[in-house]
Amino acid sequence: MINLDPRTKILMLMFFGVLVIMLDSAASLLVCFLISIGLIVLSSPSWRQYRLLVVFILFATWGLIYSQAIFYNASPRTVLFTLVGHDVPIIGSITGGVRVYREGLLHGAIQSLRFNTTLAIGCFIVWSTQPRDLLLAFVKLRVPYSLAFMVNTSLHYIPLIAAESANVIRSQRLRGFRYLQFNPFQIIRGVLNSFRPILTNNMRRATHLGEAVESRGFSPDIVGNQRTYLKSLKMQPRDILLIAAGTAILVVVITLKAMYFCYANGIFYAFWLRGMYTFVREIL
Amino acid sequence: MSQIEIRDVSFTYPSRSEPSLKRVNAEVECGEFILLTGPTGCGKSTLLRTLNGLIPHASGGVLSGNVSMDDTNLADQSLAAICQHVGLLFQNPDDQFFCTVVEDELAFGLENLGIPPFQIDARIDAALTQVKLSSEFRGRAISTLSGGEKQRIALACLCVMQPRVLLLDEPTSHLDPTSTRDILEILRQLNRQNGITMVIAAHRVSEIAPLCDRVWLMSHAEIALDSPVNRAFSDLSPYRKLGVEVPELAEISEQMGLPERPLTVDQAAQLFLHSDKFPNLSAPTSNLSNFVSHEQRHQGSRNLLASVENLTFQYPRTEIPALTEVSFEIGEGEVTAIMGANGSGKTTLLLSILGLLRPTEGQILIADIGRERPKLRKLAGKIGIVFQDPDLLLQAETVNDEVAFGPKNLKLSRSEIQDRTKEVMSAFDLANLGNEAPYSLSRGQRQRTATAAVYSLLPAILLLDEPTAGQDFSHLRQLMGVVCDTVERQNKTLIFCTHDAQLTLQYAKRVLLLRQGELIFDGRPSEAFSNSDLLEHASLIAPPRTQLKWRLTNSQPNMPCR
Structure with missing residues (x-):
């Protein structure tokens, strides 16, 4: 799986990106998410990468479920419990009360499955593909070279920036700074201060990198046909098979969803399609 | 006609009121090798950037005057055209790599120029040969290369463009002595055999001066001295005044009152053998007051502060340990240098002492801390570190x-x-x-x-990781002078990693030599630097003063390695 053509991987990301928007049921989204996790496992990431992914997924899931549970404003909605009553002085009168809604929790879970699926497939692509192949794939997919180069370089520098950020945080801790303390202003100040060296170093690095690439003939004005490539990409039968399967699934889902939309809005109904309507409502 | 002509060039960066170049005039002949030196911030890098067209093509600011190559004004050419003739090597190779594989990095410039793939292939092999690397390096991941190999690849990235002029901005400042020697040898060959013109900006004058034909000494945005190398060091006072490193052998000759200024050990040996005076070749030391000798320390006259016992550390997904069974003790008030080639485990050792890396085997005991390391913030006031990038x-x-x-x-x-x-x-x-x-x-x-x-x-222990990187001579001496003096006065302990032999000889009272993660020497710097076998084993090179001493006394005392 990891030897797939990078174009296939990018197209898979796009298929899943559309699919998770089209699907509404938690079960089908869970299947998509499990497939994306399967891809991650196949790319044999390090434990550190696993840990990173788990942290991202947990934060995203927590953030989305928590925010949707509180701010869900569609109807019907069922109050599970009240965090701040409407009769609490000041906050209660301003907010009208803060409550957790059952439908909000479910909606947050669905949103987090959508987000986490695309996140996992993005990680799969980055962790299982050489940057040069990714760059070539972007170019072959007719992304402008300067944009493809920019995306590729950003991905390349993420680990460096992460290591540098870790050093900044370590330096602050070694100088006795506590990131977790009772005074929120101190926390905010510490976090903002830690951005200063990271930002400054990255601006310096970006300047050096810009000079280095321009000194070697790179120009944002380069157009695809002026540039040559030492290596080229070649699709294998399995790539074509996967793209065909992905396209077919996407077309079927979109078609079924469109037909269900017509039924639900009274535009078109056929008696013999009842099974399909049930399938879309319950499964998709 | 000169190959490069610089006429009345002045340049001011957008955010500054003072110019970084002030009416600079100079000429470079085809095939010349020029050393460009001067204190930090004097305009060396800015001058190099005007010579490859980054200024004005890729920089804001106000430029006046002309820089022309082969009678063509660089301002009238595109950067893509200039880069086929002029290459610029930056200080830190990591700042200029953006591919993960060597081959991609080498191909990048040629691909931008639209060179056909079969030609790119041939040029990559030729460039790797020029920097003395085999074609097996094509498939290597850049992250697996040593510091010296990275700089060679960065140089190959320029050679692949087949330039006629190479500009190098501090190319050896991050390298160990052996890698530095290798890079300089490659540059010498490119200059002598391929006729490539070189302009190299550097603080390490002693290393580069023997290779060059001409010296430019910059001061306050101007070229204060432009002289052939055989006359450039007749008077050393301008260099001292600007805080620029003076070639050590030339300085010895000056101290002896001789008019000649030798730059290589061969030249100095010839000179001093025919002189009726014998030079004082004892290594300079700092005048720190309460220096305690190696013997005294091992007799336990000082309080033990840290003890490293059989420390082994292996990074995840690596086959060879970064440190193998390293053991030593550190007492209060010591100034210790850690030396070794790039990748020998110096930084890993510092990070292990700090507790950022957990030993695979062995242990590190630090007074008042014990075996179990507390949270990082609890170390504040006990151990402090200044990372390589301050x-x-x-x-x-x-x-x-x-x-x-x-x-x-x-x-x-x-x-x-x-x-x-x-x-x-x-x-x-x-x-x-x-x-x-x-x-x-x-x-x-x-x-x-x-x-x-x-x-x-x-902190009871202060750790400095490579304080020499990118620092000029006077700033470095100033920093180390202040730190060592303060540390000694307050009975603190200083441990620093460096490639600079003179810095170790001058400030450290003890040196730990690492080779591929193993501690091969623990003792006085003067002992380490008088043992040629040991230095070779640790990929270090004796300072010119020591080499001269060996040459003149025709003896190379050897001591058993630990």
Whole structure:
């Protein structure tokens, strides 16, 4: 799986990106998410990468479920419990009360499955593909070279920036700074201060990198046909098979969803399609 | 007609009021090798950038005057055209790589120029040969290369473009002595055999001067001295005045009152053998007051501060340990240097002492801390580190706040914080910069600020990771002088990693030599640097003074390695 053509991987990301928007049921989204996790496992990431992914997924899931549970404003909605009553002085009168809604929790879970699926497939692509192949794939997919180069370089520098950020945080801790303390202003100040060296170093690095690439003939004005490539990409039968399967699934889902939309809005109904309507409502 | 002509070139960066180049005039002949030196911030890098067209093509600011190559004004050519003739090598190779595989990095420039793939293939092989690397390197991941190999690949990236002029900005400042020697040998060959013109900006004058034909000494945005190398060091006072390193052998000759200025050990040996005087070749040492000898230390006259016992550390997904069964003890008040080739385990050892890396085997015991390491913030006031890049530490709005940051976190009283900040700023010569923003300072001042910020916590052990990188001679001596003096006066312990033999000889009372993660020597620097076998084993090179001593006495005393 990891030897797939990078174009296939990018197209898979796009298929899943559309699919998770089209699907509404938690079960089908869970299947998509499990497939994306399967891809991650196949790319044999390090434990550190696993840990990173788990942290991202947990934060995203927590953030989305928590925010949707509180701010869900569609109807019907069922109050599970009240965090701040409407009769609490000041906050209660301003907010009208803060409550957790059952439908909000479910909606947050669905949103987090959508987000986490695309996140996992993005990680799969980055962790299982050489940057040069990714760059070539972007170019072959007719992304402008300067944009493809920019995306590729950003991905390349993420680990460096992460290591540098870790050093900044370590330096602050070694100088006795506590990131977790009772005074929120101190926390905010510490976090903002830690951005200063990271930002400054990255601006310096970006300047050096810009000079280095321009000194070697790179120009944002380069157009695809002026540039040559030492290596080229070649699709294998399995790539074509996967793209065909992905396209077919996407077309079927979109078609079924469109037909269900017509039924639900009274535009078109056929008696013999009842099974399909049930399938879309319950499964998709 | 000269190959490069610089006529009345002045340049001011957009954010500055003072020009970085002031009416610079110079000429470069085809095939010349020029050493461009001067203190930090004098305009060396800016001058190199005007020579490859980055200024004005890829930089804002105001440029006046002309830089022409083969009678064509560079301002009238595109960067894509200039880069086929002029290559610029930057100080840190990591800042200029953006591919993960060597082959991609080498192909990048040629691909941009639209060269057909079969030609790119051939040129990559030729460039790798020029930098003395085999074609097997094509498939290597850049992250797996050593510092020296990275710089060679960066050089190959320029060679692949088949330039006629190479500009090099501090190409050896991050390299160990052996890698430096290899890179300089490659540059010499490219110059002598391929006729490539070289302009190399460097602080390490002693290393480069023997290769060059001409010296440009820059000061305050101007070329203060432009002289053939055989006359460039007749008078050493301009270099000293600007705080630029003076070639050690030339200095010895000057001290003997001889008119000649030898730059190589061969030249010096010839000169001194035919002279009726014998030079004083004892290594310079710092005049620190309470120096305790190696013997005294091992007799236990000092309190034991740290003990490293059979330390082995292996990074995940690697086959060879970064450190193997390293054992030593550190006492209070010691100044210890850790030396070794790039990748020998110096930084890993520092990070292990700090507790950032957990030993795979063995243990590190530190007084008042014990076996189990507390949280990092609990180490404040016990161990402090200044990483290789001091800018990562600078986070406050003013120098004053930066130095006070640590004491504030220790919850000292207001008067204690004020007193300590004042004292440390005074010791590190920062008193008049208190209200300046740390990022607006020069590189040397930033390094001093970062060190002072760590030192303000009064750690029992201060760790410095490569304080020499990118520093000019005077700033480095100033920093080390201040740190060593303060550390000794307050009976603290200093451990620093370096490639600079002279720095170790001058300031350290003890040196630990690492080779591929193994500790191969623990003793006095003067002992280490008088043992040629040991130095070779550790990929180090004796300072010119020591090499000359060996040559003149025709003996190379060897001591058993540990």
